Amino acid sequence: MKNLLATRANPDVTSALSGLFPVDDSPLAISLAAGSPNLDYFPVAAVRQAFLTAIDQQGAGLFQYQTAQGNLDLRQALTARIQKWGQVATTADNVVLTVGGQQGIELVAKALLNPGDEVAVEVPTYIGALAAFDLYQPTYHAVPLEPDGLDLNALEETLKRHPKIKLLYTVPDYHNPTGITMSVTKRQQLVDLANRYDFVILEDTPYRDLGYEAAPLPAIKSFDTQGRVVFLSSFSKILMPGLRTGWLVADGDLLAAIMKVRLASDLETTNITHAAIAAYMQANDLDAHIQTLKTHYRAQRDAMVTSLEQDFPDEVSFTKPAGGFFDWVTLPKGMNAATLLTDTMIPRAHVTYVPATNFYPNRDVTNAMRLSFSGLEPQVITTGMRRLADQLKLAIHRQAPVL
Numbered sequence: 001m002k003n004l005l006a007t008r009a010n011p012d013v014t015s016a017l018s019g020l021f022p023v024d025d026s027p028l029a030i031s032l033a034a035g036s037p038n039l040d041y042f043p044v045a046a047v048r049q050a051f052l053t054a055i056d057q058q059g060a061g062l063f064q065y066q067t068a069q070g071n072l073d074l075r076q077a078l079t080a081r082i083q084k085w086g087q088v089a090t091t092a093d094n095v096v097l098t099v100g101g102q103q104g105i106e107l108v109a110k111a112l113l114n115p116g117d118e119v120a121v122e123v124p125t126y127i128g129a130l131a132a133f134d135l136y137q138p139t140y141h142a143v144p145l146e147p148d149g150l151d152l153n154a155l156e157e158t159l160k161r162h163p164k165i166k167l168l169y170t171v172p173d174y175h176n177p178t179g180i181t182m183s184v185t186k187r188q189q190l191v192d193l194a195n196r197y198d199f200v201i202l203e204d205t206p207y208r209d210l211g212y213e214a215a216p217l218p219a220i221k222s223f224d225t226q227g228r229v230v231f232l233s234s235f236s237k238i239l240m241p242g243l244r245t246g247w248l249v250a251d252g253d254l255l256a257a258i259m260k261v262r263l264a265s266d267l268e269t270t271n272i273t274h275a276a277i278a279a280y281m282q283a284n285d286l287d288a289h290i291q292t293l294k295t296h297y298r299a300q301r302d303a304m305v306t307s308l309e310q311d312f313p314d315e316v317s318f319t320k321p322a323g324g325f326f327d328w329v330t331l332p333k334g335m336n337a338a339t340l341l342t343d344t345m346i347p348r349a350h351v352t353y354v355p356a357t358n359f360y361p362n363r364d365v366t367n368a369m370r371l372s373f374s375g376l377e378p379q380v381i382t383t384g385m386r387r388l389a390d391q392l393k394l395a396i397h398r399q400a401p402v403l
C-alpha cells in the first residue's frame, strides 16, 4: 500500500509532532512535556450556558451551512479584540475562523508552498508548525533567537544568500518552546525586511494574552502596510483547546488564497461552536477570565523558575519567560537530552520533557529541553523540578572528566 501514498504522508517518516508526548507509566510520573492548559481553569458552566443560549436564540438555522469565513458575530468580536490588544486595524471581512491555530498554519503553508520552496523559521520553533510545513516539502533556513526575539542580522544574512525565501514563521509572544518575546522595535524591523526582501510573515501568537508582567505588545501585523503579514491566534490557551477554534487575519491575495484552500479542506466552519463562543463573549468578560488564568499560570511559572535558580546545577542555563507556558533549558555541550530522558529521567526521576531535537527542522541540536509549567500545580512542579535537578547533577558529574 505504501507505494500508493504521497511522499508527504509516508508513515515511515514520523511527524514532528510525534516527539510531543513521551510516556512514563509510573504512578510517580510528572509530565513537564505537554503544553496543555490546566483543565481546572476551564469555564465549563459558562461555556455550556453559551451553547444553550446560541441554540435557543438561533434554532435550526444554527445547524445549517452558513458562511465560509465563519460566524460573523465572533469575527466582529475578534476584530475589536485585535484592535484593542494588538493595535491591528482590520475588519471582520479579513478574519477567517479556523480549526485551532494549527489549521491556520497548515492553510498558510498550503496556500504558499510548492515542494522545495524556501521557508525561514526561528530556532528552536513550534513542533506543530514543522509538522504542517513538512507536508509541503520545503527547504528550511534556521534563524537563531536572541533574548529579544529573532536575530534580525542573521535573518538578513540568510535573506541575502537565499533571496527566494517566501515565508518566515515566528511565534513572537511567549514563544513555544523558549518563552522569548520579540521586542516592538524588532517587530517593526521585521516587517521592513519582509517589504524589502518580499516574503510573507506568519505571526503565530496563541500565548499573546498570557503575559505575566505586562500587557500584550502591538502585533507584527500592526506594522504591515502591504498585506504580507498573516496574524494567527487561538482560543485554545485562553478558553479551551477542545473548542478547536483559531482565527487568522489576512489581506488581499493572501486572504483569497487561504480561503480557496480552506474551502477545499472543510467547506465551512463549525458554526455551532463559534456561535457559542460569541455568546460566551457577550455574556462573560473574557479579559476577566484571562486575568484569573494569569494569576494561576504566573504562580506555576514562578515555581518553575525558582527551582531552576535554586536547584539546578550552574552548568545549565535557562530562559525566564514573561508569559506563556514554557521554559527552555540548555545543558552543557555534548549532552543529549533525548537519551537522558529515556535512560535516566523516565526510569529514575519519573519526569518527562520534550528534548530539543524535535524543535529544529534539521534535528541538529541535542543539548536542550522544553519544560512546560502549564498543566500542574506549583507544588507538583517543584517536586518534578527537584527530581530533574538531582538527576541532572549526577549526569553532568558523570560527563565531566575526573582530574
Ligand SMILES: Cc1ncc(COP(=O)(O)O)c(C=O)c1O
Residues within 6 Å of the ligand: 035, 099, 100, 101, 102, 103, 126, 128, 171, 176, 204, 205, 206, 233, 234, 235, 236, 241, 245, 246
Ligand atoms: C505556537 C503554537 N501555535 C499553534 C498551536 C496550535 O494550537 P491550537 O490548534 O490548539 O490552537 C500551538 C499549540 O500548542 C502552539 O504552541
